[in-house]
Amino acid sequence: MRHWFSDLNAFRRDPLQVLLDKGNAAAEPLVRLNLGPAPMFLVTDPDIIRPLLKANEEDFDKGKLIHKLRSVVGLSSLTMSGDEYVRRREVLHKYMAKGAVERLTTPMAAEIRAVGAQLARKSSFDPHKALAPLALKMVCIAMFGRQVLSEADEQAIVLAVRLVEDDLADELFRVVPLSPWAAYARNQRRAFARKAMNVVVQRVRAHAHDTSILRALETLGLSDEELSSEVLTMLLTGHHTTGSAAAWLLYHMATEPGLADAVAAEASSVTDWNGEIQADRLKNAPLSLALVREILRLYPSAWWFSREVKRPLEFGGRKLKRGTSVIIAPWQLHRDPRFWNEPDSFRLDRSYGSKAYLPFGLGPRTCVGMGLAMLELQLIALELSSAYAFGRVTPHPVPRPSPSVTLIPPAMQIEIRLRESVNVQASAA
Template identity: 60%
Template structure:
C-alpha cells in the first residue's frame, strides 16, 4: 500500500530514474509523488507549463523546496519574488542577454584557445573539471567586466561550490530532519565553504570594471550581504550549469569524430581575414548551434525546478490545495517519447519548437544567463573542433550523470591531439597534399599551438 513516504527511498537512491519512469509511464497531467506529508506532483504535460509558470506569484510561487537553498543563496534574485526580483533581474538581463555578451566574443575565444592549448599539452583530460573552470571565467567576465580571477580563486570557488551543492542535494527532499550531530557537522562545513566563496567574491568586487553588472547591482542600493548573495548565486548557477553541459558536449564530439570534423569545417567558414571567428558567421553556424541544443535536451543541467500553490487552484483537472508542490523536470520532459521521437538517442535532425523543451526553464523566471551559456557553448565547440581532434573517450558509453542541485557529469577521460590539415595553397597544387598543417583560429592561436607542438 502506498503511504506518504513511499517514494522517498527510490528518490534518494536514483531520482533521475524515478522521475523518468514515473513521468513517462503515467498519463499526461499531474503525477502524484509520495515524498512526505505535503502533496507533490510531477508535471509531465507541456501544456500545463504555461499556466503554471506564468501564473501570478500570489497564486503559484517559488515554494518551500527552493527555500531549502536559502542558507547558501540568501536573498539573491533566485530566491526573491515580486518587485525586488524584477529590479535585479532587469540588471542581469541587461548584461547577460546574448546581444549584450557578444561584445565579449574575442575575449571568450581567447580563453578557449588558451585552455585548448593546455589540454593538448596534457594529451588527455577530464572534461567537466576543465569546462567548469572555463565557464567560471566567462561568468566572471559578464559580472565584473574583465578577467579578474586568478587560478587559485578558480580552484577555491569550484571546491566550495561542490561541497555546498552535495550538501544541499542530500537535504532537498529529505523527509526527516538530521540528528543534532550530523546537523552541526553539515552546518559547520557549509559555513566554511561559503566563507571561502565570500573571500574570493570580496577580492573580485575590488577589481570590477565601472560598466559591469556588479556596478549596476550596487546602484540598486543593495546591502553588502545582499550583493554578495547575488554574486555567489550567479557564480554557482552560471559556472556549474554551463560547465556540466559543455562536458557532455565534448563527450558527444569525442564519440563521433565525423561530427567533430564537420564542426571544424563550419568553424573554417566562420573565420575572417584575421583568423578570428566572425560574429555574424557564428550566428549562421547551424551545426554547432544544433549540437548545443541537442546536448541541452539530453543533459539539462537545471534538471528540475519547482513551484508551490499559494491559493487553491485547479490545474490539469485536479483541485490543488495550498502548500502543494509542483515539480517540473526537464530531464523527464525532454526524454519522453510523446514529446520527442526516439528520445534517448542523440540526433541533430530534431525540431525544438515544443513546449517540452525547457533546458533553461520557461516563463518570467527563465534563466537570465541563457544567452551567455548558448554563445559560450557554441564558441567552445567551434574553437576546439577547429584546432584539435578528440581521439578517444572513456568510459564509453558514459554512466548517467549525478543528480545534485544541478546535473553533474561522471568522471571521464578524453584524449586530444592537434588537428592536422593540408593547407590551401593554390600555387603548390597537389604537392600541398603532403604538407602537414595546423589550422589557427585567431591570431593568438599561432603562438599557443606552436608551444604545444614543441
C-alpha cells in the first residue's frame, strides 16, 4: 500500500530515475509523488504546462519549494511573484533577450579564447572544472561589463557562490530539518556569502558599464540588499547551469565522430577576416545551434521546477487542494518516448518545436537568461572547436549526471590538442 513517504527512499537514491519511472509510465496528466505528507504531483502531459504557467497567481504561485530559496538568495526575481516580479523581469528581459545579448559576443568570445589557451597547455582537462568558472565570468560580464571586476572581486564572488550553491540544492526537497548545529553552520555560511556579495556589488557600482545589467537594475530604485539579491541570484543560476551544459557539449563534441570538425568548419563561416565571430552571422550557424538545443534536451539546466496550488481547484483531471505542489520536470519530458524518437540518443536531426521541449521553462515564466545561455553555449562550441581538436574521453560512456542545482557532469578527462587548419578546410569541403 502506498503511503506519504513511499517514494522518498528511491528519490533520495536516484531522483532522476524516479521521475523517469513515474512519468514515462503515466496514464494520467498528473501523477502522485509520495515524498511527504504535503501532496505533490508530477506533470506528465505537456499540453497542460502552458495553462499552468500562465494561470492567475490566485490559482498557482511559485510556492513553498521555491520560497525556500529566499533564505539562500533573498527576495529576488527568482523567489518573488506579483507586480514587483513583473517590474524586475521586464528590465532583465530588455537587457538579456536574444537580440540584446548579442552585444556581448566579442567580449565573451575573448574570455572563451583565454580559457582555451589555458587548456591548450595541458594534454587533457575536466570540462566541468574548466568551464564552470568560465560561465561565472561570462555572467559577470553581463552583470557588470568586462574588466570591471578585480581579481580579488572575482575570487570573492567565486567564494560566495560556492558557499551557498550546495545549500541551494539541499534546501529544495529537504523533508527532515537539519540538526541545530548544522543549521547554525549553514546560516553562518549564508551570512558570510551575502556580506561578501554586498561588498563586491558596492565596490563595482561606480565602474559598471552603462549597458550592464547592474545599471539596468539600478533604474528600479532597488535597495543595496535587493540589488545584491538579484546579483547573487543571477550568478548562482547562471554559473553551474551554463557551466554544466558546456561540459556536456564538449563531451559530445569529443565523442561524436566528425562533429567537432563540422562545427569548426561552421565557425570559419561566421568569422570576419580577423577571426572574430560576428553576431549577425550566428543565425547562419545551424549546426552549432542544433548542438546546443540537443544538449539542453538531454541535460536541461533546470531539470525541474514547480508551482503551488493557492486555492482548491480542478486541474489535469484532479481535484487539488490548497498547498499542493505541481512539479514540471524537463528531464523526464525530454526523455519520454511518447514525445521523442530514441529519447536517450544524441541526435541533431530533431525538431524542437514540441510542447515537451522546455529547457528554460515556458510562457511568461521563461528564464530571462535564455538568450544569454544560448549565446554562451554556441560561442563555446564555435570558438573551442575552431582552435582545438578533442581526443579520447575517460571514462566513456560517462555515468549519469548528479542532480543538484543543475545536472552536474561526473568527473571526466578529455584529451585536447591544437587543431591544424587543414582539418577545418577538409571538413568544410
